[in-house]
Amino acid sequence: MSTIDRQRLGSLIDRERATYAADHPTSARLFGEAEHLFGQVPMTWMAMWSGGFPLYLDRANGNRVTDVDGREYVDFALGDTGAMAGHSPGETVKAVSERIADLGGITTMLPTADAEWVGAELSRRFGLPLWSFTLTATDANRWAIRLARLATGRPKVLTFAYCYHGSVDEAFAVPGPDGTAVARPGLVGAPVPLAETTRVAEFNELAGVEEQLRHGDVAAILTEPALTNIGIVLPEPGFLEGLRELATKYGALLMIDETHTFSAGPGGATALWGLQPDIFVIGKSIGGGIPSGAYGISAEVARSVQAHPEADLVDVGGVGGTLAGNALSVVAMRATLEHVLTEDAFAHMVGLATRFTAGVQATIDQAGVPWSVSQLGARSEYRFASPAPRNGSASAAAADNGLDEFLHLYLANRGVLITPFHNMALMCPDTSADDVALHSRLFAEAVDELVGA
Numbered sequence: 001m002s003t004i005d006r007q008r009l010g011s012l013i014d015r016e017r018a019t020y021a022a023d024h025p026t027s028a029r030l031f032g033e034a035e036h037l038f039g040q041v042p043m044t045w046m047a048m049w050s051g052g053f054p055l056y057l058d059r060a061n062g063n064r065v066t067d068v069d070g071r072e073y074v075d076f077a078l079g080d081t082g083a084m085a086g087h088s089p090g091e092t093v094k095a096v097s098e099r100i101a102d103l104g105g106i107t108t109m110l111p112t113a114d115a116e117w118v119g120a121e122l123s124r125r126f127g128l129p130l131w132s133f134t135l136t137a138t139d140a141n142r143w144a145i146r147l148a149r150l151a152t153g154r155p156k157v158l159t160f161a162y163c164y165h166g167s168v169d170e171a172f173a174v175p176g177p178d179g180t181a182v183a184r185p186g187l188v189g190a191p192v193p194l195a196e197t198t199r200v201a202e203f204n205e206l207a208g209v210e211e212q213l214r215h216g217d218v219a220a221i222l223t224e225p226a227l228t229n230i231g232i233v234l235p236e237p238g239f240l241e242g243l244r245e246l247a248t249k250y251g252a253l254l255m256i257d258e259t260h261t262f263s264a265g266p267g268g269a270t271a272l273w274g275l276q277p278d279i280f281v282i283g284k285s286i287g288g289g290i291p292s293g294a295y296g297i298s299a300e301v302a303r304s305v306q307a308h309p310e311a312d313l314v315d316v317g318g319v320g321g322t323l324a325g326n327a328l329s330v331v332a333m334r335a336t337l338e339h340v341l342t343e344d345a346f347a348h349m350v351g352l353a354t355r356f357t358a359g360v361q362a363t364i365d366q367a368g369v370p371w372s373v374s375q376l377g378a379r380s381e382y383r384f385a386s387p388a389p390r391n392g393s394a395s396a397a398a399a400d401n402g403l404d405e406f407l408h409l410y411l412a413n414r415g416v417l418i419t420p421f422h423n424m425a426l427m428c429p430d431t432s433a434d435d436v437a438l439h440s441r442l443f444a445e446a447v448d449e450l451v452g453a
């Protein structure tokens with residue numbers, strides 16, 4: 001088993017940082033001049049790219065991004081899933097342009113006929129019969145959590161350590177020493193102590209889930225089918241079925257967030273693995289890059305909600321938003337689902353992710369580094385632990401900022417982007433076998449340098 005020589009890693013990072021700075025003078029200058037942006041970036045996550053400053057975007061199409069210094073990249077980051085349909089997919093652009101330029105009416109608070117088409121398509125893919133739209137997955141989660149509380153009359157949400165569901169206050173919990181929820185390190189401005197809103201367990205550990213549910217105060221178990229925001233942590237056989245059984249046994253709803261795991265296939269992990277959520281959440285990619293999100297509810301949840309005449313669902317009850325379901329967002333979802341993220345597209349994307357994963361695994365085996373790689377449909381991610389961590393806390397413990405920075409910069413300096421805050425690569429309909437082969441070669445070369453082969 002090879003160990004990483006930290007001194008060698010340090011010098012490799014210095015070398016790659018110098019190349020990055022030399023190759024991107026315009027991005028460096030624009031970042032230096034950004035005096036009116038909090039954290040020097042339009043959104044704080046954009047500061048997470050390696051190299052000391054982010055690349056500034058000039059243009060992007062398909063799976064190619066070009067920066068303001070004229071350098072082109074094969075993009076496996078794809079806006080951390082927001083661009084899983086590829087950048088500016090033609091059919092989405094056509095539909096959106098027609099709405100903006102020809103018909104007009106980006107946001108009018110009037111429904112369009114496309115909305116029912118999208119609702120029916122989401123039902124066909126994911127099974128839930130009734131849908132409501134948002135502009136982000138965060139909002140879909142927030143609004144659906146409110147409905148879960150109303151439907152069950154219970155206050156808490158059960159989440160898994162190191163999950164991520166957007167900026168949803170309830171979900172930033174890890175287990176404290178006695179198992180009750182405490183804020184995840186670094187959390188900003190929690191409205192109340194996490195234990196008041198949240199129960200927390202470890203992914204893949206049903207006994208811990210049951211222990212939390214026994215208190216009888218959980219409205220919903222909120223989870224991704226596989227954790228994807230702390231590496232990919234795949235569910236062990238029987239775990240998701242067990243969650244369904246426990247939710248039913250203890251009167252909690254099962255809320256499945258497929259914002260990222262939609263990568264599993266045209267019907268997400270829900271269709272692939274036959275899951276039976278009471279509430280389903282999706283966002284990011286379904287609008288082809290135009291802000292879009294949705295939540296679906298079962299007929300039974302709808303009945304429980306509607307049994308509350310005091311609930312203000314049509315005004316200020318906290319489950320809507322002025323721009324949500326606007327004509328632009330809805331037509332973007334329709335075009336993307338109808339023409340871009342199709343069954344054929346998924347077959348292509350999943351095939352490439354399988355190749356990508358095999359390429360990474362071959363290098364891990366050859367170099368003898370104690371790492372692992374996990375795939376979920378069209379996405380693949382490596383983690384600095386072997387075997388692959390089986391829960392969020394173990395995966396968090398395998399984080400290695402130095403290795404992240406070296407590998408991200410090595411790839412970026414040679415024309416390949418992966419997701420900045422983890423080691424995730426996503427395939428889109430435009431990704432090609434040559435793009436995957438390029439990554440496999442560069443990854444092997446980077447690891448060779450690292451272990452001194």
Ligand SMILES: Cc1ncc(COP(=O)(O)O)c(C=O)c1O
Nearest residue numbers: 136137138164165166257259260
């Ligand atoms: C599983 C999951 N749910 C929800 C979200 C929130 O998405 P958004 O930031 O678009 O609101 C994310 C974002 O990464 C996510 O990974």
